Structure formats: structure tokens, C-alpha cells
Amino acid sequence: MSIPNDLTALALPTGSRLVADETESRLSLDLDGEPLIRLHLASEPELLVQLEQGFDHPDGDALHTACYWLFARDPACQRLTWQLDEVPVDALRNGLLVATGTSGQYRCERTLFWQLPQPWLGQSLASSYPQQxxxxxxxxxxxxxxxxxxxxxxxxxxxxxxxxxxxxxxxxxxxxxxxxxxxxxxxxxxxxxxxxxxxxxxxxxxxxxxxxxxxxxxxxxxxxxxxxxxxxxxxxxxxxxxxxxxxxxxxxxxxxxxxxxxxxxxxxxxxxxxxxxxxxxxxxxxxxxxxxxxxxxxxxxxxxxxxxxxxxxxxxxxxxxxxxxxxxxxxxxxxxx
The missing domain is CATH 3.40.630.30 (Gcn5-related N-acetyltransferase (GNAT))
Structure with missing residues (x-):
């Protein structure tokens, strides 16, 4: 699995610091020194992401941050396929993940991910401004x-x-x-x-x-x-x-x-x-x-x-x-x- 950006740490606009321990088959992410998420990785041929036991109830921020890391360390990666036991309701609602035709599998598309405004965007007055x-x-x-x-x-x-x-x-x-x-x-x-x-x-x-x-x-x-x-x-x-x-x-x-x-x-x-x-x-x-x-x-x-x-x-x-x-x-x- 090619990793063009050899990352070990990534700063977030919130001021937090994301640190990774990554191999070809495993990714551990810590946020400000605390465990955030643990993942199994497999290429077949697109990246398949599975949650490790003990981290199988991630919140939306953990999913978003993991997607950010995986896209940032490989700008050529166009999509991630997540294998999840529970339906990620919030992530489906905001477009972070999209349902596939396979039970328990969800996609994160680069083209959708970078359209999500947070955490990159500061206060926006235009996005919800009514038209007249x-x-x-x-x-x-x-x-x-x-x-x-x-x-x-x-x-x-x-x-x-x-x-x-x-x-x-x-x-x-x-x-x-x-x-x-x-x-x-x-x-x-x-x-x-x-x-x-x-x-x-x-x-x-x-x-x-x-x-x-x-x-x-x-x-x-x-x-x-x-x-x-x-x-x-x-x-x-x-x-x-x-x-x-x-x-x-x-x-x-x-x-x-x-x-x-x-x-x-x-x-x-x-x-x-x-x-x-x-x-x-x-x-x-x-x-x-x-x-x-x-x-x-x-x-x-x-x-x-x-x-x-x-x-x-x-x-x-x-x-x-x-x-x-x-x-x-x-x-x-x-x-x-």
C-alpha cells in the first residue's frame, strides 16, 4: 500500500494533535495523547477499514478524523470502504459515509469528504444566508x-x-x-x-x-x-x-x-x-x-x-x-x- 505522505502526526484546526502508529494492516490514532480509534486496514484493491474490538462504537468525530488521516497520508486515495456492525446514522446524514449495496459496508468518498465544512471553515455567514x-x-x-x-x-x-x-x-x-x-x-x-x-x-x-x-x-x-x-x-x-x-x-x-x-x-x-x-x-x-x-x-x-x-x-x-x-x-x- 503506497503512502506518499509519511505522516506520524497531524495537527487539527481545533488545536488538537493527532498521532498515529501505522503498519500496512493496522492504524492506531491518538488524539492529544488519548486513544481515539484503532483500525484494521486491507487493500482489495480499494482500502477496506474495520474497527478493532474495543473501538467498535466510534462517534462521528472519530470517524471523520480517521478519514482525514487516511486521505491526508495518501492524496491519491479516492475512497475508503468501512465495515461497520452498527448503522452510522449521523455519518450517513451529513454525507461523511454513503451506504453501499453490501450489508455493513459504507463508503467515504474523497469528493464528498472535502465538501464538509468543518473543521476547515471559520464562521460562515453565506452558507445559510437566504436568497433575496x-x-x-x-x-x-x-x-x-x-x-x-x-x-x-x-x-x-x-x-x-x-x-x-x-x-x-x-x-x-x-x-x-x-x-x-x-x-x-x-x-x-x-x-x-x-x-x-x-x-x-x-x-x-x-x-x-x-x-x-x-x-x-x-x-x-x-x-x-x-x-x-x-x-x-x-x-x-x-x-x-x-x-x-x-x-x-x-x-x-x-x-x-x-x-x-x-x-x-x-x-x-x-x-x-x-x-x-x-x-x-x-x-x-x-x-x-x-x-x-x-x-x-x-x-x-x-x-x-x-x-x-x-x-x-x-x-x-x-x-x-x-x-x-x-x-x-x-x-x-x-x-x-
């Missing part, structure tokens, strides 16, 4: 929820061995950092937003007051490295250039810290950013972006994460590539670990 259509600036769109504050997403990237998290931008706290990033020659060549602290405060104040845009800071191990803008496409300048759906989200991306550049880092933060937006509101079926058409490096990175270029088009200020990633495609090829 409104018109603003001549555009008809759903009324948007109040924007969140603070940390909105956190996940330990097993391949990097680092936390990837997203928090909302705090203008007073982040202004100097944002100003430094925007005034670097590399960033300015694509964003064209060089300016003073006062100009950048005005820029961020405008976005703060805009209900269709959420400003985010990306962090590795809680150290800020990037700035993102997540917007509702229906109300954005991109809407006239494609058939925008009511809950499409768009992204603008800026990596400010040089030591966090590179394809392995992009794979981590771009998948996390898309993951957050798809979890934030399950009605979101597509994430779009419009990088400059001549930004071949970023377009290549995005294609590596499942985006495709639908077309090129002309904004007043740039020739852009319309990059699109659908919900189904993201979760079907989901390589989160």
Missing part, C-alpha cells in the same frame, strides 16, 4: 451577507508540513504590508496599484465598504505572505464578459513575500483559496479569475489546479484570460492533504 434578489448599480443579484471578520479558513498542509490559513484584512494592521507588496516591481507590473500609504488606505477603505468584495490575507504558519480579493462575479466588472451565475466567486491574487513563491506554494494556497470559497456557500458552482493574458506563469499554475481558459477578452486596462474552475471538477480531482 436585489438590484444595485443596474445589476440584479442576490443580497449578500455581512462580510466575516477574522480567520475564515485553516488547514494543515501535510505535503508542506505547514498551516495554510486565510483571515480577513485589517486595514490598520495590514496597511504597511499591503503598501510594501504593491510597491514591489514584480507585483506592480501586473497589479499597477503602486502608491502611498494614503492612497492604499483609500483603496482598501473602498473595498471594505463594498459588499461584493472580501479582502483576505493568506498565511503560512500564521505569517502573512499574500493578499487576495474574493468577489461575487455577478456584481463585478467581469459579469458582462461571460454568463455569470448568481453565486459565482472571482479571485484576484498577489503573493507579496518572495520566499513564498514557487509552484509547490501556489498549489497549496490556490487550492486552499478555492476550497474556502466553495465551502463558504455551497451554492457557488464556479470560481473565476481574470489574470493578464500574458501572465503565462500564473495561467500555468492555475491550469495545474484544474482551471481552464475559457477565452481571452479586453478590459479597458488589460487583455485578460478568463480562467474557470467548476465545483464538480475541483472536488472530483481534489488533492488536498
Amino acid at each position: 434578489m436585489v438590484i444595485s448599480s443596474g445589476k440584479r443579484h442576490p443580497l449578500r451577507p455581512v462580510k466575516p471578520r477574522g480567520e475564515v479558513y485553516r488547514r494543515f498542509d501535510a505535503r508542506l508540513g505547514a498551516w495554510i490559513s486565510l483571515r480577513t484584512l485589517d486595514i490598520d494592521h495590514d496597511l504597511e504590508r499591503f503598501n510594501r507588496w504593491q510597491n514591489s516591481a514584480r507585483v506592480a507590473s501586473f497589479w499597477q496599484e503602486e502608491g502611498s500609504l494614503e492612497q492604499h488606505r483609500e483603496y482598501l477603505d473602498k473595498l471594505e465598504a463594498d459588499p461584493h468584495t472580501l479582502t483576505l490575507i493568506g498565511c503560512f504558519d500564521d505569517q502573512p505572505f499574500a493578499y487576495f480579493e474574493a468577489y461575487w462575479a455577478k456584481e463585478d466588472r467581469i459579469a458582462p464578459f461571460y454568463e455569470a451565475h448568481d453565486y459565482d466567486r472571482g479571485i484576484h491574487m498577489l503573493v507579496g513575500e518572495e520566499h513564498h513563491r514557487g509552484p509547490h506554494k501556489v498549489a497549496s494556497w490556490l487550492s486552499a483559496l478555492v476550497h474556502y470559497l466553495l465551502l463558504d456557500d455551497p451554492r457557488t458552482q464556479r470560481v473565476v479569475a481574470e489574470p493578464r493574458a500574458d501572465n503565462g506563469k500564473m495561467i500555468g499554475y492555475m491550469q495545474g489546479q484544474g482551471f481552464y481558459c475559457e477565452k481571452e477578452f479586453d478590459f479597458p486596462h488589460k487583455r485578460a484570460a478568463l480562467m474557470v474552475l467548476g465545483r464538480e471538477r475541483f472536488f472530483e480531482r481534489c488533492e488536498l492533504a
Whole structure:
């Protein structure tokens, strides 16, 4: 049984620590030093998981955590088959497990697992927000929820061995950092937003007051490295250039810290950013972006994460590539670990 990620411990967003003792046929998981679950493993050819005696009445959290470990240590694993003596009512209800045609057997599908919002998602105001259509600036769109504050997403990237998290931008706290990033020659060549602290405060104040845009800071191990803008496409300048759906989200991306550049880092933060937006509101079926058409490096990175270029088009200020990633495609090829 191939195990690409040679894990012995895995941190959880709750602050707990998961430690494993694993062989080809057995897995023992301890949570914060206490036994959580003991499993027998068999490949035939897909992974079959059975509970050891004494751990045959697991709660939902134990099942979820075990699935997380098994998917994290093998990003190529697409499903787990659980052999259970009791019907896992809660796990069936929330989609963690799906019944099979075999008595006592249940599947956990990677494509379903990563759509479960907890524990990765912080407070979400969008997911349960009712729909009411409104018109603003001549555009008809759903009324948007109040924007969140603070940390909105956190996940330990097993391949990097680092936390990837997203928090909302705090203008007073982040202004100097944002100003430094925007005034670097590399960033300015694509964003064209060089300016003073006062100009950048005005820029961020405008976005703060805009209900269709959420400003985010990306962090590795809680150290800020990037700035993102997540917007509702229906109300954005991109809407006239494609058939925008009511809950499409768009992204603008800026990596400010040089030591966090590179394809392995992009794979981590771009998948996390898309993951957050798809979890934030399950009605979101597509994430779009419009990088400059001549930004071949970023377009290549995005294609590596499942985006495709639908077309090129002309904004007043740039020739852009319309990059699109659908919900189904993201979760079907989901390589989160």
C-alpha cells in the first residue's frame, strides 16, 4: 500500500494533535495523547477499514478524523470502504459515509469528504444566508451577507508540513504590508496599484465598504505572505464578459513575500483559496479569475489546479484570460492533504 505522505502526526484546526502508529494492516490514532480509534486496514484493491474490538462504537468525530488521516497520508486515495456492525446514522446524514449495496459496508468518498465544512471553515455567514434578489448599480443579484471578520479558513498542509490559513484584512494592521507588496516591481507590473500609504488606505477603505468584495490575507504558519480579493462575479466588472451565475466567486491574487513563491506554494494556497470559497456557500458552482493574458506563469499554475481558459477578452486596462474552475471538477480531482 503506497503512502506518499509519511505522516506520524497531524495537527487539527481545533488545536488538537493527532498521532498515529501505522503498519500496512493496522492504524492506531491518538488524539492529544488519548486513544481515539484503532483500525484494521486491507487493500482489495480499494482500502477496506474495520474497527478493532474495543473501538467498535466510534462517534462521528472519530470517524471523520480517521478519514482525514487516511486521505491526508495518501492524496491519491479516492475512497475508503468501512465495515461497520452498527448503522452510522449521523455519518450517513451529513454525507461523511454513503451506504453501499453490501450489508455493513459504507463508503467515504474523497469528493464528498472535502465538501464538509468543518473543521476547515471559520464562521460562515453565506452558507445559510437566504436568497433575496436585489438590484444595485443596474445589476440584479442576490443580497449578500455581512462580510466575516477574522480567520475564515485553516488547514494543515501535510505535503508542506505547514498551516495554510486565510483571515480577513485589517486595514490598520495590514496597511504597511499591503503598501510594501504593491510597491514591489514584480507585483506592480501586473497589479499597477503602486502608491502611498494614503492612497492604499483609500483603496482598501473602498473595498471594505463594498459588499461584493472580501479582502483576505493568506498565511503560512500564521505569517502573512499574500493578499487576495474574493468577489461575487455577478456584481463585478467581469459579469458582462461571460454568463455569470448568481453565486459565482472571482479571485484576484498577489503573493507579496518572495520566499513564498514557487509552484509547490501556489498549489497549496490556490487550492486552499478555492476550497474556502466553495465551502463558504455551497451554492457557488464556479470560481473565476481574470489574470493578464500574458501572465503565462500564473495561467500555468492555475491550469495545474484544474482551471481552464475559457477565452481571452479586453478590459479597458488589460487583455485578460478568463480562467474557470467548476465545483464538480475541483472536488472530483481534489488533492488536498
